[in-house]
Amino acid sequence: MTEPNNLDTLLKENRTFEPSAAFIAQATVTDESVYQSASEDPQAYWAQQASYLSWSKPFSTILEWDPPHAKWFSDGVLNVAYNTVDRHRENGRKNKAAIIWEGEPGDSKILTYDMLGREVDKAAHMLIHLGVKKGDRVVIYLPMIPELPISMLACAKIGAIHTVVFGGFSASSLKDRIIDADARLLITADAGFRRGGIVPLKQNVDQAIIDTPIEKVVVVQRVGADAHSTMIDGRDLLWHKLIETMPKTPFAPEPMHAEDTLFILYTSGTTGKPKGIVHSSAGYLVGANTSMRTVFDIKDDDVFWCTADIGWITGHTYLVYGPLSAGATVVMYEGAPDAPDRHRFWNIIEKYGVSIFYTAPTSIRTFMKWGHDIPQSHDLSTLRLMGTVGEPINPEAWMWYHEHIGHGRCPIVDTWWQTETGCAMIAPLPGLIKTKPGSATKAVPGIAVDVVDDNGTPVTPGHGGNLVITKPWPSMLRTVWGDDERFRKTYFGQFSGMYFPGDGAHLDEEKYIWILGRIDDVMNVSGHRIGTMEVESALVDHPAVAEAAVIGRAHDVKGQAITAFVTVRDGVKTSPELMTELKNHVVVKIGAMARPEEILFTAELPKTRSAKIMRRLLRDIAEGRALGDTTTLADPSVVDSLKLQYQDKE
Numbered sequence: 001m002t003e004p005n006n007l008d009t010l011l012k013e014n015r016t017f018e019p020s021a022a023f024i025a026q027a028t029v030t031d032e033s034v035y036q037s038a039s040e041d042p043q044a045y046w047a048q049q050a051s052y053l054s055w056s057k058p059f060s061t062i063l064e065w066d067p068p069h070a071k072w073f074s075d076g077v078l079n080v081a082y083n084t085v086d087r088h089r090e091n092g093r094k095n096k097a098a099i100i101w102e103g104e105p106g107d108s109k110i111l112t113y114d115m116l117g118r119e120v121d122k123a124a125h126m127l128i129h130l131g132v133k134k135g136d137r138v139v140i141y142l143p144m145i146p147e148l149p150i151s152m153l154a155c156a157k158i159g160a161i162h163t164v165v166f167g168g169f170s171a172s173s174l175k176d177r178i179i180d181a182d183a184r185l186l187i188t189a190d191a192g193f194r195r196g197g198i199v200p201l202k203q204n205v206d207q208a209i210i211d212t213p214i215e216k217v218v219v220v221q222r223v224g225a226d227a228h229s230t231m232i233d234g235r236d237l238l239w240h241k242l243i244e245t246m247p248k249t250p251f252a253p254e255p256m257h258a259e260d261t262l263f264i265l266y267t268s269g270t271t272g273k274p275k276g277i278v279h280s281s282a283g284y285l286v287g288a289n290t291s292m293r294t295v296f297d298i299k300d301d302d303v304f305w306c307t308a309d310i311g312w313i314t315g316h317t318y319l320v321y322g323p324l325s326a327g328a329t330v331v332m333y334e335g336a337p338d339a340p341d342r343h344r345f346w347n348i349i350e351k352y353g354v355s356i357f358y359t360a361p362t363s364i365r366t367f368m369k370w371g372h373d374i375p376q377s378h379d380l381s382t383l384r385l386m387g388t389v390g391e392p393i394n395p396e397a398w399m400w401y402h403e404h405i406g407h408g409r410c411p412i413v414d415t416w417w418q419t420e421t422g423c424a425m426i427a428p429l430p431g432l433i434k435t436k437p438g439s440a441t442k443a444v445p446g447i448a449v450d451v452v453d454d455n456g457t458p459v460t461p462g463h464g465g466n467l468v469i470t471k472p473w474p475s476m477l478r479t480v481w482g483d484d485e486r487f488r489k490t491y492f493g494q495f496s497g498m499y500f501p502g503d504g505a506h507l508d509e510e511k512y513i514w515i516l517g518r519i520d521d522v523m524n525v526s527g528h529r530i531g532t533m534e535v536e537s538a539l540v541d542h543p544a545v546a547e548a549a550v551i552g553r554a555h556d557v558k559g560q561a562i563t564a565f566v567t568v569r570d571g572v573k574t575s576p577e578l579m580t581e582l583k584n585h586v587v588v589k590i591g592a593m594a595r596p597e598e599i600l601f602t603a604e605l606p607k608t609r610s611a612k613i614m615r616r617l618l619r620d621i622a623e624g625r626a627l628g629d630t631t632t633l634a635d636p637s638v639v640d641s642l643k644l645q646y647q648d649k650e
């Protein structure tokens with residue numbers, strides 16, 4: 001298998017794929033002029049898209065842009081839960097499946113829009129009963145069970161701000177987020193199932209909430225007797241017991257101003273402290289809803305499966321808000337792709353007749369490794385469209401997906417976007433745009449992107465540079481929670497008036513965009529964003545460590561793998577045991593997804609004379625490349641000894 005993207009492979013890629021006549025014949029968007037008209041008048045385009053939502057008070061202004069702050073539809077009033085659930089109960093979809101849930105151990109549940117609505121209403125009553133008010137933050141730390149979207153939608157219904165923390169985060173990461181969001185209520189489960197094992201969520205919560213403002217913990221019983229969690233009287237409440245006592249009456253949706261915050265979602269940046277990305281109610285939902293129709297070509301009889309965990313933005317937008325706002329049927333799967341065996345995903349597609357499948361390149365590369373005979377033994381003929389997200393897809397994985405999963409029939413939408421952008425920004429409209437393996441193609445209508453050099457000047461086709469978004473869009477982040485200065489600096493500090501996402505990109509002769517990956521100190525490990533500084537802080541938190549430098553090196557399945565270079569304190573002896581201990585320390589501080597693949601002990605780190613760690617050199621060493629310029633190093637011999645050590649390791 002080849003490595004994930006590098007520019008050489010991409011520049012050699014010249015295969016193109018036109019959408020089939022059969023796909024075009026049924027596609028929602030087939031008129032190419034939408035690109036032109038949306039770019040001439042993006043506000044008119046977005047206002048028209050906003051009309052797909054139900055407003056309790058229509059908006060009269062579309063955009064107020066005071067860079068870097070945008071307000072969209074600001075005098076409009078709506079409720080996001082009404083738009084994602086209740087209106088479908090009123091418009092003929094009452095008995096349509098909203099969520100088809102499949103548990104890892106094999107249990108399953110189907111919630112129609114009507115059933116989902118009743119569950120959300122009970123949960124909304126419960127939140128009010130627990131004293132949650134409009135604008136309060138509620139932390140949700142749940143496995144992939146129906147109570148997760150139900151809790152989010154209940155927050156939306158009462159106007160509370162949810163902040164979902166991915167169940168793979170450790171107690172320590174959870175604690176940081178609780179404190180930053182200043183939340184008083186937390187919703188969790190006794191434990192979750194993962195690959196046959198048990199994830200002790202409640203135990204993590206017990207640790208995490210010490211010295212935080214959390215007053216009450218609602219606990220969903222998912223695992224039961226094996227979960228080993230202790231309930232604390234007066235603080236911990238069982239979801240199922242509490243919910244039974246709630247009124248069965250409908251809960252009236254809280255009227256929300258367009259710009260009221262819907263949720264905060266934490267993501268990694270270039271410093272050790274994750275950022276709370278703030279999303280609005282209306283703008284976010286307009287973005288999510290629009291992309292369901294344009295990029296995902298959603299129809300009433302589709303079964304849409306996004307394999308992401310709801311703890312990440314992909315799950316927020318394409319498992320909850322996007323598909324439900326469109327009245328679609330979504331599949332939600334609790335567990336791992338190899339539980340109980342490697343047929344699980346294809347069994348799910350067969351069982352529910354999934355028609356649109358959306359996953360990450362790292363998963364595709366894993367399936368490639370497992371062999372195409374596995375999907376081949378299943379009937380995947382219900383699929384009609386497929387997507388990828390989270391990291392650049394290497395052309396080889398794209399082709400495998402196209403041939404072995406899509407059987408050459410299904411267009412592939414490679415969607416580039418971020419926690420901050422709210423919805424897909426660069427992606428083909430599948431009935432209109434010819435695709436190229438490895439390219440996310442072009443910005444979607446209404447989104448203005450460019451590739452610029454380091455001075456902010458647009459590059460000409462055939463060149464690479466920094467990806468930027470040049471105009472505001474409805475689902476853009478509004479700020480960083482509690483730190484507007486960081487918002488300004490991080491995203492708008494680089495190129496004046498333009499949003500800088502941190503990715504590099506190449507523009508080809510046909511102006512197709514080829515995303516090259518992060519150019520800042522953020523890694524992308526199996527589609528998860530992890531800051532190098534976060535891992536470094538976790539390492540230096542260990543008493544044996546003096547200094548640490550972390551890089552993401554190319555990895556054929558994960559995209560990137562974490563390599564840490566560590567110097568120990570005087571008197572500490574390095575050993576394989578210490579290495580394992582340090583890896584585990586990172587897991588305890590952040591979570592399993594941040595475990596370093598390898599740790600190299602070194603007497604010194606390569607630094608410039610101004611004491612800056614030269615990560616580029618470390619990456620060259622870890623990827624076995626010829627070293628670039630080392631003349632700026634304070635002590636060039638450091639690199640030689642590291643190189644030797646790395647070779648020894650292999």
Ligand code: WTA
Pocket residue numbers: 267312313314388389390391392393414415416417418419420440501502503515517518524527528529
């Ligand atoms: C990367 C996930 C190439 C990119 C939705 C971005 C991609 C980061 C793609 C955001 C793609 C996401 N092609 N790279 N199709 N999609 N990325 O916030 O580096 O978890 O900046 O959002 O993932 O990660 P996040």
